[in-house]
Amino acid sequence: MKAFLKEYTEIIMYTICGILIILSSYTIIININHARYLNKEVFVSDKDHNLIKFKDNIIKLENAFNNSSNNTYKRIVYLMKNDGLYKKIPGDKLRYKDLYFLNNYFLDTIINDGYISSIKVNNQVDKIVDKYIYNLINNANYICRELENNSNYQYDVLNNDIRDAINEQYQMIVNNYLQLSEIILEMSDNI
Amino acid sequence: MKKGINSCLFYSKIIFLIIAFTLTLYILFSLNDYYHRDVVNILVIGIPLFLILLFFVLSLFKDKVKDNILFNLASILGIIAIIVIDYRTIFDSDMVLWIDAKMNFYYFINNLDGIKIMCYLILLGNVLLFLKKDEK
Structure with missing residues (x-):
């Protein structure tokens, strides 16, 4: 387990950061658009x-x-x-x-x-x-x-x-x- | 320059997290009050948020954890997304279901899974960051 973590921690970290960046940017953009849509x-x-x-x-x-x-x-x-x-x-x-x-x-x-x-x-x-x-x-x-x-x-x-x-x-x-x-x-x- | 940006990101991450933590708990308590729900529902999202805050405070004393610019950026975006959802729940009166309770609980519940995913991802990233640095 330790060896696995040592080997792949960096890759998992990058993956988590990637998912977080994509998911949160998508959420922010879609919410701002939706708020503008309803306010029109x-x-x-x-x-x-x-x-x-x-x-x-x-x-x-x-x-x-x-x-x-x-x-x-x-x-x-x-x-x-x-x-x-x-x-x-x-x-x-x-x-x-x-x-x-x-x-x-x-x-x-x-x-x-x-x-x-x-x-x-x-x-x-x-x-x-x-x-x-x-x-x-x-x-x-x-x-x-x-x-x-x-x-x-x-x-x-x-x-x-x-x-x-x-x-x-x-x-x-x-x-x-x-x-x-x-x-x-x-x-x-x-x- | 890089260090300056990084510490700026790190401290704003903590400030944003405190805001997100407060807003989310406020909404969850109001939700429980409105629907007379069980307190356990608050813990599902309250505990990870508290743990993230704890890890962020702990990383104040670990320079190597603090200096990960990619993770700082990703967590800031995640926390801002949570704040956007909280803000719309409390203040967006253009959403028609806001009118009944002066807070749109339906919208918040729809987005609760997204908030949970972001919380757990930030938490997992933080734990990994701690583990990685400890092993070196």
Whole structure:
């Protein structure tokens, strides 16, 4: 053992140093790149028809419930207008974590607070509508998982273009908001 | 010139290690607090870090160990990589999972194996360096 160590200590040392230098340089470089990737602000599409449609729907809903005494629907309209996507404009600059806030606001506040604990509890909701909402929740959960994975596993992300990634996720989130506003609009017609 | 660079590397290695040691232990204690995990999890990474610190202090008194420029450089890079991971865990608010606990434990756990590998490699290199010099 001693003879072996005497013979090969130097070679083992050089190997260890080599592995350490390669591994640590790779870790440092990939982490710096990933931090820059997540910190980048990206312009989203300036001809965002879905966002404009969503805002039109909110105005229609507001007008529909303005004189109504139905507080459960008023609440969800208030939540959709108060914060989240309504504050964004076409061609806005967004970062990865902004998407996460938008999606979480949709899931936790609008769906859970506005729809489930307000509309669903106080009104009879059609099964088909419930199924649509369930699909929206699934989509939002999927987006949430994607955003969490991309922000945590730096090795997979760096091959993708940040602009494409943000725009793709953003469109999915806008679509969710739009679909929900259309569902509520349809429900408002039946009241 | 070479001696100057080497002693600069050696002392900054000790300073960086103290920073890495403190940050890593802080994260591990917070992680244990947050998830009510067992203290044994801290020892897995705490002991090698402490041993590295001990070896570095011991090598202060062994000039031949201290003067290995390649090992000093490799250990500094390894320790900086650990600091980068610790720094992002505590301060990088751009990572979405940082928002819940004001510290991204998931990211740290993902990179824990990398930290362990670097710690054990530095430790092994140090032990070998001591053995090699003792036999001469």
